Amino acid sequence: MEISEEIDFIGILLPLVGIVFLIALGVIFMYQQFQKNIIRQQLEREALKNKYQKELLQTAIRVQEEERKRIASDLHDELAAALSIGYMQLTQIEDQKEFDAKRIGQIRELLQTTLTATRRISHELMPLHLAELGLEKALVHLLGKVATTQKIETNLAVSEHCSELSWILEVALYRIYSELINNTLKHAQAATIDISILCKSDQLFCQFTDDGIGLPEKLLHKGIGLQSIENRVKSFEGKFEYGNNKEGGFYCKIILPIENNI
Amino acid sequence: MDHQIVISYINKIPLLIALLLVARNYLRFSVELKVISWYVFLSVIVQFSSQYLASQKINNMYLLHIFVPTSFVCLSMFYQKTYASFLNRKIIWWIVSLFVVYSVFNSMYWEDIKTFNSYALSVESVLLIIYSLSLFALLLNEEVRNEKRELLSSLRWINSGILIYYASGLLIFYFGDFLTRFSFEKFQISWLFHSFIYIVQFTCISIGLWKYQKK
Numbered sequence: 001m002e003i004s005e006e007i008d009f010i011g012i013l014l015p016l017v018g019i020v021f022l023i024a025l026g027v028i029f030m031y032q033q034f035q036k037n038i039i040r041q042q043l044e045r046e047a048l049k050n051k052y053q054k055e056l057l058q059t060a061i062r063v064q065e066e067e068r069k070r071i072a073s074d075l076h077d078e079l080a081a082a083l084s085i086g087y088m089q090l091t092q093i094e095d096q097k098e099f100d101a102k103r104i105g106q107i108r109e110l111l112q113t114t115l116t117a118t119r120r121i122s123h124e125l126m127p128l129h130l131a132e133l134g135l136e137k138a139l140v141h142l143l144g145k146v147a148t149t150q151k152i153e154t155n156l157a158v159s160e161h162c163s164e165l166s167w168i169l170e171v172a173l174y175r176i177y178s179e180l181i182n183n184t185l186k187h188a189q190a191a192t193i194d195i196s197i198l199c200k201s202d203q204l205f206c207q208f209t210d211d212g213i214g215l216p217e218k219l220l221h222k223g224i225g226l227q228s229i230e231n232r233v234k235s236f237e238g239k240f241e242y243g244n245n246k247e248g249g250f251y252c253k254i255i256l257p258i259e260n261n262i
Numbered sequence: 263m264d265h266q267i268v269i270s271y272i273n274k275i276p277l278l279i280a281l282l283l284v285a286r287n288y289l290r291f292s293v294e295l296k297v298i299s300w301y302v303f304l305s306v307i308v309q310f311s312s313q314y315l316a317s318q319k320i321n322n323m324y325l326l327h328i329f330v331p332t333s334f335v336c337l338s339m340f341y342q343k344t345y346a347s348f349l350n351r352k353i354i355w356w357i358v359s360l361f362v363v364y365s366v367f368n369s370m371y372w373e374d375i376k377t378f379n380s381y382a383l384s385v386e387s388v389l390l391i392i393y394s395l396s397l398f399a400l401l402l403n404e405e406v407r408n409e410k411r412e413l414l415s416s417l418r419w420i421n422s423g424i425l426i427y428y429a430s431g432l433l434i435f436y437f438g439d440f441l442t443r444f445s446f447e448k449f450q451i452s453w454l455f456h457s458f459i460y461i462v463q464f465t466c467i468s469i470g471l472w473k474y475q476k477k
Contacts, residue, residue, distance in 0.1 A: 012437075012440070015436075016436065019384070019388055019432070019436070022388060023388055023391050023392055023395070026388075026389075026392030026396075027392055027395045027396050027399065030349065030392060030393075030396035030399070030400075031396060031399050031400075033348075033349050033350065033353065034345070034348045034349060034396070034399070034400050034403070037347065037348045037349060037350075038348060038403060038405065038406070041347065042405075
């Protein structure tokens with residue numbers, strides 16, 4: 001009783017109410033700050049994701065346009081030119097109204113060249129070996145062609161169970177390796193190319209290495225070829241890593257999930 | 263008197279366990295736990311110094327005047343590192359600066375250095391309760407939980423310890439000045455309760471540190 005008389009309720013409890021009020025206000029303030037920052041970070045992430053997707057789309061369009069340009073140029077320079085020469089020669093024979101065996105022989109040769117060019121363009125669009133014999137044989141053929149035209153040693157190792165890959169995955173891998181081989185031949189000054197494909201349970205481990213001069217520092221951040229490889233790998237939900245080896249040379253590692261892509 | 267001595271020894275056990283965990287794993291700790299380690303270290307120094315001074319019958323209250331701002335700086339840094347990108351750094355630094363200035367003024371002009379600094383302790387408790395409740399609110403967000411996945415369990419234990427100690431202690435600190443007007447025995451009872459919540463705080467901190475070490 002004595003104690004309670006000594007306690008000044010207004011003097012003691014009112015500040016206590018004020019303290020609780022302050023704590024509540026403080027927590028609300030902090031919570032609002034957190035929310036503001038979380039939303040800001042989410043927006044930043046979304047913007048980055050959109051930017052990345054836009055870049056991917058632009059690269060895909062650019063690659064497609066480059067390919068169209070190349071096909072158009074092949075058709076125009078080789079087929080159209082040969083066919084128009086043939087057309088002119090046939091018109092001349094028609095005008096002369098007499099049988100000229102030499103001219104007809106020239107036209108036959110021209111048609112033969114045109115046919116070969118058509119086959120080459122067609123094979124470049126969709127390699128015959130890949131369609132008929134599968135990825136491993138197509139790569140053997142491609143590396144064989146490289147070895148005959150360039151002074152370079154090529155090694156290919158493909159593990160067992162790699163013959164059951166889906167068609168679309170085989171085409172993608174063929175295109176990726178073609179691009180990498182092409183890059184090495186153009187820029188790397190390499191003496192050896194090593195390719196390995198390992199099928200392990202539900203994943204496909206692909207590796208490409210050369211012993212050339214490696215990628216220059218400024219190209220380490222993706223040229224159009226590497227971007228197109230990355231797009232292909234991303235479309236299969238795979239992982240893509242590349243760079244320069246410590247001992248020199250270029251390396252590229254790709255991991256693709258098989259289950260999703262059969 | 264014996265009773266008091268026993269409690270003063272018991273309340274150092276979780277503190278020493280925390281110190282042991284800090285000594286064993288300091289280099290492996292994340293930056294948040296390194297800051298908490300400083301708080302543990304500071305508490306050990308202050309606890310043992312005050313024990314020694316008390317045994318020599320020397321007034322040790324001035325240690326509390328040093329401990330309050332320094333421990334607040336440590337714990338604020340812990341929360342600042344934990345909130346990381348979710349709170350503007352400047353907010354914590356403003357709170358710390360204002361509190362340290364207030365604490366120094368309090369010791370110089372309002373509460374004598376040889377007395378219990380209940381005002382500064384009360385303000386410190388209010389601010390730490392706000393920090394810890396805010397952290398619990400922040401940890402409700404799934405994104406934050408994912409970002410702090412490795413630390414989550416440790417953070418929950420350490421934050422619980424801080425909340426339990428400062429929320430319960432707030433009343434003791436708030437009424438501290440008032441309690442000293444009562445008999446010495448009643449004052450001792452309130453400090454018995456303080457010892458209990460002190461044990462709880464460092465037990466929680468030790469579990470938090472141990473949970474991280476386990477990972």
